[in-house]
Amino acid sequence: MKTHRQYIDEQIKKNPQFAEELAEAEREVAIAVQLAKLREQRGLSQTDLAKLTGMKQPQIARLESGAHLPALSTLLRLLGVLGGKLELTATKCRLISTRGKPVSLRR
Amino acid sequence: MKTHRQYIDEQIKKNPQFAEELAEAEREVAIAVQLAKLREQRGLSQTDLAKLTGMKQPQIARLESGAHLPALSTLLRLLGVLGGKLELTATKCRLISTRGKPVSLRR
DNA sequence: ACGACCTATAACACAAATGTTATAGTTCAG
DNA sequence: CTGAACTATAACATTTGTGTTATAGGTCGT
Numbered sequence: 105m106k107t108h109r110q111y112i113d114e115q116i117k118k119n120p121q122f123a124e125e126l127a128e129a130e131r132e133v134a135i136a137v138q139l140a141k142l143r144e145q146r147g148l149s150q151t152d153l154a155k156l157t158g159m160k161q162p163q164i165a166r167l168e169s170g171a172h173l174p175a176l177s178t179l180l181r182l183l184g185v186l187g188g189k190l191e192l193t194a195t196k197c198r199l200i201s202t203r204g205k206p207v208s209l210r211r
Numbered sequence: 212m213k214t215h216r217q218y219i220d221e222q223i224k225k226n227p228q229f230a231e232e233l234a235e236a237e238r239e240v241a242i243a244v245q246l247a248k249l250r251e252q253r254g255l256s257q258t259d260l261a262k263l264t265g266m267k268q269p270q271i272a273r274l275e276s277g278a279h280l281p282a283l284s285t286l287l288r289l290l291g292v293l294g295g296k297l298e299l300t301a302t303k304c305r306l307i308s309t310r311g312k313p314v315s316l317r318r
Numbered sequence: 319a320c321g322a323c324c325t326a327t328a329a330c331a332c333a334a335a336t337g338t339t340a341t342a343g344t345t346c347a348g
Numbered sequence: 349c350t351g352a353a354c355t356a357t358a359a360c361a362t363t364t365g366t367g368t369t370a371t372a373g374g375t376c377g378t
Contacts (some may be wrong), residue, residue: 120223122345124334127291128284128287128288128291129286132283132284132287132295133336134299135283135299138299140358142301145301146306149353149354149355150354150355150356151353151354151355159336159337159357160331160336160337160338160339161339161354161355162244162339162355162356162357162358163335163336163337163338164355165357165358166336166354166356167352168355169355169356169357170354171335171338172334172335173282173283173284173334173335174283174336175236175280175282175283175334175335175336175365176239176242176280176281176282176286177239177280177364178335178336179283180235180238180239181235183299184234184235186301187297187301187302187303188299188300188301189296189298189301189302190238190297191296191297191298191299191300192241192242192245192246192290192295192296192297192298193292193295193296193298194249194252194293194294194295195295195296196294196372204344218364230363255326256322256323256324256325257324257325257326258323258325266366266367267326267366267367267368267369268324268326269325269326269327269328269367269368269369269370270365270367271325272325272326272327272368273326273327273365273366274365275325276325276326276327278327278365279364280365281363281365281366282334282335282364282365282366284334285365285366319378320377320378321376321377321378322372322373322375322377323374323375323376323377324373324374324376325372325373325374326369326372326373326374327370327371327372327373327375328369328370328371328372328376329367329368329369329370329378330368330369331366331367332365332366332367332368332369333364333366333367334363334364334365334366335362335363335364335365336362336363336364337360337361337362337363338358338360338361338369339358339360340355340357340358340359341356341357341358342355342356342357342358343354343355343356343357344353344354344355344356345352345353345354345355346351346352346353346354347350347351347352347353348349348350348351348352
């Protein structure tokens with residue numbers, strides 16, 4: 105229950121960018137999982153959802169299995185039917201003005 | 212200041228699905244717009260953001276102009292740098308169990 | 319008028335996701 | 349054990365987005 109986390113920490117030390125990449129990857133799988141969960145909460149089979157969205161069952165399966173990320177358009181289509189929202193919110197501001205100039209820089 | 216909205220309402224009457232499609236389209240452009248806004252709030256030029264994300268300026272321009280939707284992976288990459296989150300939340304539940312069975316149906 | 323910076327657009331090869339059909343493995347009811 | 353419903357996987361053509369280079373049009377300071 106330790107080695108995996110250790111490995112990750114090492115990588116982050118070696119390459120700070122790794123943290124960002126990892127976070128991104130985690131957000132990616134999270135999406136597949138959430139889609140599947142949402143579908144089941146709604147009591148729909150993959151086939152049902154496929155019909156409702158005009159897709160085919162194997163496509164749903166591919167997405168939920170994480171074989172690849174849905175296109176944004178596909179994700180929105182699914183959420184439209186499943187009753188879900190995609191919110192894009194600004195959070196932390198750790199912004200470095202690359203040179204001189206303060207917050208609202210260069211211009 | 213009326214004809215456009217009227218047109219839309221007519222379409223919805225003709226084809227109920229049109230409402231869904233429209234909502235989806237609106238969510239799509241919203242994404243492009245929000246990306247641009249967020250970048251400007253951070254005081255970054257397209258070129259800056261490109262460097263920070265390892266992309267090229269024209270790619271940023273393409274996305275912000277809405278020429279096409281970013282791939283989810285690209286969106287996450289941008290948000291990682293811009294300091295933004297993508298939240299996927301369940302909302303309304305207007306779910307019809309297609310045949311018999313109540314909420315948690317068929318299985 | 320000149321440079322320096324910005325944003326936008328076009329073109330094209332490449333990669334990634336979709337749409338589709340077929341099919342196989344599960345589980346469960348009868 | 350059979351069949352029905354569900355999920356998963358493979359293959360392949362098509363569409364969509366990326367990565368890249370080049371270039372053009374704004375705006376501003378000097």
